[in-house]
Amino acid sequence: MSKNFALRELIDDRPQDGVFRVNRTLFRDPALFDLEMAHVFEGGWVFIGLATQAENPNDYFTSFIGRVPIMVSRDAKGELRCLINVCPHKGVRLVQKLCGNASRHVCPYHSWTFDSTGANRNIKWEKSGCYAAGFDEENHDLAPVARFGEYRGFLFASLNPDVPSLEDFLGETRKLLDLVVDKSPEGVELVPGRVCFTYAANWKMQLENCSDQYHFTSTHPSYIRILDQRAKEQASDVVEATLGAADFWQEDASGITGGTMSFDHGHVLNWGVMPVTSAQPDFERAEQIAEAHGVAKRNWMFNMRNLTIFPNLQIAENASSQMRVIRPIAHNLTEMQTWCIAPRGESAKARALRIRQYEDFFNPTGMATPDDTVCYEEAQLGMAEQERPWLQGHARGLAATVEGGNEYSDMIDLKPARSVLADAQLCDESLFGSYYRAWAARMKEVVA
16 A cells, blocks of 8 residues: 555544544554554653652663663662663663663673663773764763653653643543552552563554453453352352442443543543442452542442553553553554552452452453454454455444533543443443544644
8 A cells, every 4th residue: 555644544533424434454554554653652642651660769661662662760869760772872772671770771782881860971992992073072871752751650751842741641531540549548559570462463453452342241251151150159158348339339220330431632431330349459448548539539449440541551440450551563463561550558468369350351361361362363364354444343332422521420520521321232432533533643744
């Protein structure tokens, strides 16, 4: 396909006609993927990690912004920085380790040395190098990223200086990140043990799947059967405690069981009503959370919530609590990094329950993730179809979408751009439109 892409040929967005469709080209074209990397991942804000991953002086961790290697480093005075992880001498990736603690970083190629602020501290045999005057005028330090910001321990960066403020970019979703952080006065942390895997399909498959309720009963029947069997086996032995959530979340006459919310800049949430119950590891703090933050916010913390911060951060609060970071490698290859995310200071009993529930559902060895990734790869094969280029998987829920929020979002003063209230079978797909509108906004320089 030609590299001259037209937006109308990729996204068919006609709200006045009740139409939203995307073209298979979005998933299969290598030239379009290259443009995505430059403009979506390297041209706007992306999530890069948690501050707790570099908590102590001289701690660091490495990651990528698009194709560019970066390092988040806390210097000896405790200041957090985000640096391009590339030696300016020959362009070698300076630090290859995922994380660690070091006051000096030495390039493995020619031994140029840098401190934890990124400042160059040694050029090997510099006095004997017969360098010309122009070399001395150059900056030999590691380059900082153009923009770097933090919201309550969540770190974001951009290679492009001309991006909105981080506060504006996150907008109302800051209140959803608050639901994650405020489970403990000490904040949130990653449970040790990163999982990293790849699947042979486009990155947008994962972007959509986290927000896709429609696939659950079709793709994960074995998981559902196991949960049903466990419930039967435990029915006579276990009495689940609940804490006043039945009245708060009492299903109304229209059968509301959850819904979706869409926000500016491509962020989305799908959620489902859940009781405040001892089946969840956060139950031990339920009363304290209500005292500190109010009953409504506490009960929202116990909801099923899948939050996506476009384009690469997903926090899934369902079977357990997971943080996912999406890293596109090619138009048909994606790397996923995942962690169990947890409130700091929780009891050993609650942490063990959280990890057991996490292992059940998540990771390549869980009972759900392998189902999803196989479907992604089969869908990638299907993107080769030419006869009908427009996918039909983005229309469900369009007629139920309303501007603004609803009585459930009002409970925590959350103001989405659009929302849908739903029964168990509506399974809104209209929220995917937020992804592609944000995608188009970042691609506006190269997609007419």
